[in-house]
Amino acid sequence: MRTVLISGGGIAGNTLAWWLARNGFRPTVVERAAGQRSSGAPVDVRGPAVPVIEAMGLLERLRAAATSVTGALLLDAAGAPIARLPMVGAAGRTEVEIPRADLAAILQQAVADDVELRYDDTITALAEDAGGVDVTFARGEPQRFDLVVGADGLHSTVRRLAFGPEAEHVRHLGMWVAGLPLGGPADDPQHVLLHNTPGRLASVHPARGDAMAAFIFWGAMVDGFDHRDLAQHKRIVVEAYQDDRGWRVPELLDRVRAADDLYFDSVSRVRLARWSRGRIGLVGDSASCVSLLGEGSSLAIAGAHTLAEALAGDEHGAAFRRYEAVHRRRTEPKQRFARYAAGLLVPRTRLGLAARNTAARVFTRVRPAAPSPAR
Known part of the structure; x- marks a missing residue:
């Protein structure tokens, strides 16, 4: 039975582990955090991810944990609605919005009986040869695996060790995002509340009983930025919004x-010429x-499934290539669209903001709200 070490116990990592276990592999998941994270803004499960979740038998569990959001309200400085944007999916397509932490927890519970899960540890070195990969851990004993897959996110340890420094592959897109739980329910459980000023967005999402606040804003990369420095993150957010007295921003x-x-990070794009080297690959x-x-x-769910199916059918070199050829066709359009989407979400100028709001009003008038998907 082939052994696979997966770095990262989140959405991509646990989805990959589930499918590998059912295709005759022995997966181990190593996660830097001491336990399942409790924070995280709501995310959508849609498109190519839906049939994967259905095949795992988890769709009803996701629906039970879904938010009750039906749309978003654009608000002016006084908190009055400018426009309502309904959540409208493609005809006949199933979509679920669910807090990220709940999605990760459901996936982790699904693999718990079939996969070795190692929390509070991380990889410190990888040494590959023709027969496998020797892995050194920060806490655990060294171990040898047939394959290693990095599913460890934007700041991937596996990518750094096997493919080179983060700066070679990660590009700051000129935008930052921060989010934090508010510790109680939102006043409006059905709408995401969005307040813009030029170059900045503040929002409250009702999530599922514990509302989340978010700040999304344009700004250059910060010298000495450390994605683990909480004090630095707070300072960056406060400085970006300190002159905004509108809506609930001061509170x-x-x-x-x-x-x-507090979650805080750069909005970034990851690009590599290849997603694998020898027996080491990347997903999510x-x-x-x-x-x-x-x-x-x-995309993390869909990509993890594609990789697991490829590994089950081919030797690792051919499997990594086949997975990449299929999944790049999903990810490339998203990467090309990124800056355009950012400009719509957070217009940089007063003129751009006025144009976006006018378009939103027209959209609201000509497209009636679609019924919310069954939860």
């Missing part, structure tokens, strides 16, 4: 200052991230 900034659970955001703007969770 939400106070929440940022007091937070001990570690291979092709367009954070925030690229339907990352759905």
